[in-house]
Amino acid sequence: MKTIAFLGRKGGGGKTACSHVLALAAGLAGYKPLLIQIDVRTATPPMGAPGRPYWLFGLDVSQPEQAAMYMGTIFDRTTKTSGSLVILDGGANRDAVDVGLARRADLIIVPVADGPEDLEVAVDDRNRFEQLLRGDGKQTPVHLLLNRWPGRQSELQPFLREDYVARFMEQTEGQRLSTMVPRFKSVKALLDHNSPEGRSAVRKVGRQLLDEVSGLLGIPPARAA
Amino acid sequence: MTKEKPGKPAPPSDFADLAAAFAMPGKTTASSTQEASQPPSTTSDTEVALPPAKVAVRMRKTAQVPQAGRGPGRPKSPEELVNQTLSLRADQMAKVHKIAAAEYGRLGRRVLPSEIVRSLLDIAFEHQGKNTKVLKS
Numbered sequence: 001m002k003t004i005a006f007l008g009r010k011g012g013g014g015k016t017a018c019s020h021v022l023a024l025a026a027g028l029a030g031y032k033p034l035l036i037q038i039d040v041r042t043a044t045p046p047m048g049a050p051g052r053p054y055w056l057f058g059l060d061v062s063q064p065e066q067a068a069m070y071m072g073t074i075f076d077r078t079t080k081t082s083g084s085l086v087i088l089d090g091g092a093n094r095d096a097v098d099v100g101l102a103r104r105a106d107l108i109i110v111p112v113a114d115g116p117e118d119l120e121v122a123v124d125d126r127n128r129f130e131q132l133l134r135g136d137g138k139q140t141p142v143h144l145l146l147n148r149w150p151g152r153q154s155e156l157q158p159f160l161r162e163d164y165v166a167r168f169m170e171q172t173e174g175q176r177l178s179t180m181v182p183r184f185k186s187v188k189a190l191l192d193h194n195s196p197e198g199r200s201a202v203r204k205v206g207r208q209l210l211d212e213v214s215g216l217l218g219i220p221p222a223r224a225a
Numbered sequence: 226m227t228k229e230k231p232g233k234p235a236p237p238s239d240f241a242d243l244a245a246a247f248a249m250p251g252k253t254t255a256s257s258t259q260e261a262s263q264p265p266s267t268t269s270d271t272e273v274a275l276p277p278a279k280v281a282v283r284m285r286k287t288a289q290v291p292q293a294g295r296g297p298g299r300p301k302s303p304e305e306l307v308n309q310t311l312s313l314r315a316d317q318m319a320k321v322h323k324i325a326a327a328e329y330g331r332l333g334r335r336v337l338p339s340e341i342v343r344s345l346l347d348i349a350f351e352h353q354g355k356n357t358k359v360l361k362s
Contacts, residue, residue: 032237053234055244074243081239115327 001078002217003086005105007129010121011092014111014147017187019089022213024190025206027053032084036074038067038101039091054087061097068100075104102129105140107216109177111147114159119168126175141216144176145209151182179209 004022006015019035026033033054040058057074059067078084088101102108108129112122126142133140150156159165181187184202214221236244 027234027236032239034237034240051233052236055236055240057244057247070247077240077243084237084239117327 001081001084001086002106002219003075003088003104004107004109004213004217005088005090005101006109006111007088007090007098007101008110008112008122008125009093009095009098010113010118010125013092013113013118013122014145014181015092016089017191018109018111018145018147018181018209019087020190021181021187021202021206022209023054023056023085023087024052025203025210026085026087028203029207029210030083031210032078032081033087034074034078034084035087035089036071037089038097039094061091061094064097098129099132102132102140103136103138107213108133108140108142109145109213110142111145111181113148114146114150114165116164119164123168123172126172142175143216144172146176146180148183149180151180151184177209177212179205179212181205181209 004019006019008015016037019037023033023035035054035056037056037058038061040060057070059070061067075086078086088105090098090101110122110125110129112118122144126144129142133142150159160169182205184205187202190202211221
């Protein structure tokens with residue numbers, strides 16, 4: 001059992017979207033993914049929608065003791081299940097909860113959208129998590145995931161030449177995942193629709209992300225979707 | 226001859242009982258194969274712990290918000306309470322407008338400044354109170 005946490009203080013960074021993309025790809029690839037959405041009061045996709053190859057649990061962290069108890073039960077169970085993959089979808093502006101989740105994770109991913117403030121906060125978040133874990137004596141990898149960045153090269157290249165973006169790219173060399181989740185309408189559909197199978201583009205990006213994640217976690221490669 | 230369409234992917238069967246168990250506690254939401262096509266019940270003990278009243282207020286249209294200046298004793302609308310509590314000046318309200326545009330404009334719908342102010346208040350209250358405890362490991 002491995003745990004991947006999508007964390008970050010900035011709302012709209014893509015924690016929920018990216019965690020669903022990864023869970024979808026993992027389910028299609030034969031892992032046993034279980035997605036835990038930490039705050040049910042944020043954009044919560046429909047529960048129990050047919051077509052999701054992963055279980056989706058929503059916890060209400062305004063009741064921390066209860067949330068912790070439920071999470072303990074889920075972890076107990078997934079630990080005993082071979083091939084299980086727990087994906088934690090953190091909430092925005094929940095520093096204290098994030099600390100607890102970061103300590104449970106085998107890999108932390110901080111999704112970063114394309115706004116100047118997004119970049120700044122994400123870098124700060126990544127450094128904060130790394131510092132926290134190193135303080136605990138853990139070597140948990142912490143990576144940034146570019147999310148909702150321009151997908152077309154004709155748009156991406158000029159964007160990369162923007163001052164704040166160029167600075168960010170230089171500053172975060174080696175700290176980013178190579179997978180980039182572009183602006184897909186179907187990523188949003190993954191969260192909204194009742195049959196969230198995801199279109200081929202989403203599956204492809206998800207698979208790329210899954211391969212990179214499984215490499216970082218050192219888990220056996222999944223079968224082709 | 227048409228190619229047979231593959232069935233929809235299903236969640237891993239290993240956790241079906243876990244999901245079913247989680248469908249029982251009142252304050253937790255969970256997916257379940259048995260209830261796959263059914264929306265969560267709003268009358269049973271398995272009610273989802275979403276804040277329906279708050280969401281409803283947030284989604285209220287401007288025309289539905291009671292206007293100020295009526296007789297004494299009338300309950301104040303959340304917008305009025307927010308404005309009364311914070312006493313925002315015009316320039317501060319302009320900043321809130323700016324934040325509204327930056328944060329929520331991309332959602333593709335108009336966002337009232339009062340929604341943003343309430344979001345900020347929510348965050349402040351959470352930080353102050355309930356959310357200070359770390360999840361137990």
